[in-house]
Amino acid sequence: MITYKLIIRQKPKCKDIEHNCDQVSRSAMTAKRAGLITDSYKVVKRSRREEKREKRAPSPPQKDAEPRPLTARDKELQELRQFDLDWRYGPCTGISRLQRWERAALHGLNPPQEIRDMLLSADTDPDYTHCLWSDYPL
Amino acid sequence: MVPPPQRFPPELKSPLQISAAQSYGGPARPQESPPRVQEKARRPSPGHGPRGPIKAAMFSEVSAPREGSSSLLLCRPGSEDPEPSVFDRVQPAYSPCAERFKLGERSFNRQYAHIYATRLMQMSPLLTERAQQKWGADVRVRKLCDLQMGEQCCIVGTLFKHMELQPSILKEISEEHNLLPQPPRTKYISESDELILEDELQRIKLEGNIDVEKFVTGSVIAIYGAEKNDGKFTVEDFCTADLPPQTPRTTLSSDRFVLLLSGLGLGGSHADSMLALQLLVDMVTGQLGDQGEQSGAATISRVLLAGNLLSQSTQDKDASTKAKYLTKKTQAGTVDAMRLLDEMLMQLVASVPVDVMPGQYDPTNYTLPQQPLHHCMFPLSSTYPTLQLASNPHQATLDGVRILGTSGQNVKDIQKYSSMDSHLEILENTLRLRHLAPTAPDTLGCYPFYLKDPFILEECPHVYFSGNAPSYQAKRITGADGQEVLLVAIPEFSSTQTACLVNLRTLECEPIRFSSFSAGDDEESEMNISH
Numbered sequence: 001m002i003t004y005k006l007i008i009r010q011k012p013k014c015k016d017i018e019h020n021c022d023q024v025s026r027s028a029m030t031a032k033r034a035g036l037i038t039d040s041y042k043v044v045k046r047s048r049r050e051e052k053r054e055k056r057a058p059s060p061p062q063k064d065a066e067p068r069p070l071t072a073r074d075k076e077l078q079e080l081r082q083f084d085l086d087w088r089y090g091p092c093t094g095i096s097r098l099q100r101w102e103r104a105a106l107h108g109l110n111p112p113q114e115i116r117d118m119l120l121s122a123d124t125d126p127d128y129t130h131c132l133w134s135d136y137p138l
Numbered sequence: 139m140v141p142p143p144q145r146f147p148p149e150l151k152s153p154l155q156i157s158a159a160q161s162y163g164g165p166a167r168p169q170e171s172p173p174r175v176q177e178k179a180r181r182p183s184p185g186h187g188p189r190g191p192i193k194a195a196m197f198s199e200v201s202a203p204r205e206g207s208s209s210l211l212l213c214r215p216g217s218e219d220p221e222p223s224v225f226d227r228v229q230p231a232y233s234p235c236a237e238r239f240k241l242g243e244r245s246f247n248r249q250y251a252h253i254y255a256t257r258l259m260q261m262s263p264l265l266t267e268r269a270q271q272k273w274g275a276d277v278r279v280r281k282l283c284d285l286q287m288g289e290q291c292c293i294v295g296t297l298f299k300h301m302e303l304q305p306s307i308l309k310e311i312s313e314e315h316n317l318l319p320q321p322p323r324t325k326y327i328s329e330s331d332e333l334i335l336e337d338e339l340q341r342i343k344l345e346g347n348i349d350v351e352k353f354v355t356g357s358v359i360a361i362y363g364a365e366k367n368d369g370k371f372t373v374e375d376f377c378t379a380d381l382p383p384q385t386p387r388t389t390l391s392s393d394r395f396v397l398l399l400s401g402l403g404l405g406g407s408h409a410d411s412m413l414a415l416q417l418l419v420d421m422v423t424g425q426l427g428d429q430g431e432q433s434g435a436a437t438i439s440r441v442l443l444a445g446n447l448l449s450q451s452t453q454d455k456d457a458s459t460k461a462k463y464l465t466k467k468t469q470a471g472t473v474d475a476m477r478l479l480d481e482m483l484m485q486l487v488a489s490v491p492v493d494v495m496p497g498q499y500d501p502t503n504y505t506l507p508q509q510p511l512h513h514c515m516f517p518l519s520s521t522y523p524t525l526q527l528a529s530n531p532h533q534a535t536l537d538g539v540r541i542l543g544t545s546g547q548n549v550k551d552i553q554k555y556s557s558m559d560s561h562l563e564i565l566e567n568t569l570r571l572r573h574l575a576p577t578a579p580d581t582l583g584c585y586p587f588y589l590k591d592p593f594i595l596e597e598c599p600h601v602y603f604s605g606n607a608p609s610y611q612a613k614r615i616t617g618a619d620g621q622e623v624l625l626v627a628i629p630e631f632s633s634t635q636t637a638c639l640v641n642l643r644t645l646e647c648e649p650i651r652f653s654s655f656s657a658g659d660d661e662e663s664e665m666n667i668s669h
């Protein structure tokens with residue numbers, strides 16, 4: 001009699017699962033010999049539940065901790081990004097934020113003065129001076 | 139002090155020469171009007187022309203040959219006039235507005251979207267005002283995103299003309315089409331062209347009462363109509379920004395002329411116009427004709443060369459494609475041509491201030507605004523302070539008269555992409571659109587500006603010209619607010635041997651033609667002033 005054995009070997013995520021995988025293969029073979037398929041099913045369910053538990057285990061600490069507050073620098077960068085994306089002042093690529101502000105002021109579009117103050121206060125920081133898309137090619 | 143160039147054999151020294159070099163930095167000479175000559179030659183009475191008593195406004199009247207002048211021309215010099223008579227050239231107050239079109243640092247790390255954005259930013263307040271003037275103060279001016287179906291409103295935006303025949307690099311290199319590059323055509327318009335209006339955020343197709351073939355991409359206009367069911371905007375009327383405000387010019391007391399010249403075509407294979415060019419130089423420097431004509435030539439206060447000083451054949455394309463070792467010893471065609479130009483300019487600048495604008499075939503950058511030719515190419519003439527090397531759109535003020543113009547590339551480009559053929563008509567169109575070159579940067583090369591669009595006309599010129607037209611054309615137009623502009627299409631000198639003389643006092647223009655006959659004829663070459 002020819003028996004075909006399908007052996008599933010998975011990359012072990014942790015030691016328990018590895019153990020379970022071997023158990024799966026072993027129990028598959030034993031199931032075929034014993035004729036009970038519920039043995040193998042039980043093992044799979046158990047491993048899945050264990051996986052879920054393991055996945056859930058680290059999550060409660062995340063829910064408990066509050067989201068990190070945005071620092072002042074992050075808030076400023078967010079405002080600058082909003083200034084970049086404002087359609088009224090024209091395209092933002094290829095020129096620095098200060099140049100774009102000057103252009104908007106020249107054409108009477110009244111850009112907010114705070115943006116200019118922010119840009120002048122941090123004129124050596126490339127995150128401030130360059131626009132949102134400055135990392136991308138022309 | 140500059141010695142005037144000797145053109146006659148020494149024993150027949152010409153007594154009458156116009157020298158402006160003496161007025162530039164030399165010892166001050168008192169105004170010398172030859173008294174004897176005035177008694178002899180009766181000046182033509184300030185005219186009873188066909189329109190009644192008029193002042194001499196045409197150059198031909200100013201320099202008309204006097205009675206008895208032929209005897210003066212051919213008589214022996216020296217006996218009657220102990221001193222040579224020198225006519226001082228008129229010197230108007232000249233101020234160039236050069237900073238507008240000069241490029242400082244050149245950064246090409248920008249897209250062209252910035253020019254279109256600034257163009258719209260600058261022109262939309264003007265157009266909103268014009269729209270309110272034309273269609274009532276309560277007309278609704280909407281952005282495209284706020285359009286409502288069926289509502290009569292006005293929209294302001296940049297035009298885009300979608301042309302099937304427009305050469306597209308994407309179509310050329312696309313493999314699925316297997317197309318050969320399109321041969322160059324004279325016009326790229328077709329029946330199926332469509333006009334689309336774009337504002338800052340959206341675009342919409344236009345149909346209705348609008349002439350698609352007259353407009354070009356890049357013009358900013360205001361349109362009145364309504365959006366119909368199928369998403370297209372039906373045009374009922376449109377308006378352009380029209381002429382900008384003009385500062386009135388000061389009235390001049392005497393006639394002053396500016397000579398406009400373009401398309402010299404030096405260094406070309408045909409040297410037909412060289413004699414005509416030498417005649418022109420001689421006429422302007424006062425070495426032709428009798429005293430009447432020379433005193434007339436003294437009223438030419440400035441010469442403006444509007445582009446294409448070198449011929450197209452000097453643009454040697456083979457040199458760039460051939461291997462380096464084959465072309466190492468050969469000189470570029472432009473070297474000899476520039477030497478010719480320098481020598482010709484030296485004759486001119488010794489006597490009259492000259493503005494030199496580059497053109498399409500001249501050795502400077504290709505994109506607009508073309509930068510002035512470098513002074514190291516003019517070793518002989520750049521020593522004179524009268525040589526002014528100007529940029530391609532050139533703007534200057536002469537005695538309160540604003541002069542603005544280009545070497546013709548903008549007009550030729552619009553001619554290719556619209557149904558208009560007459561250079562003068564296109565020139566008027568650009569003035570009414572309030573933009574020198576609307577097709578830049580779409581089909582005309584342009585520098586990627588980001589701060590301002592320098593081609594927008596902020597102030598209305600008094601003289602508006604474009605060079606290298608196929609024939610001479612001039613027209614005076616009046617704006618809605620009383621602006622007066624003289625439009626001049628300067629003809630190409632290498633083919634027509636015609637230059638233009640603009641009278642700054644009356645804003646009239648007349649052509650001046652130098653015809654010469656070929657060696658086969660027995661007649662000597664003559665200069666005729668025809669208009």
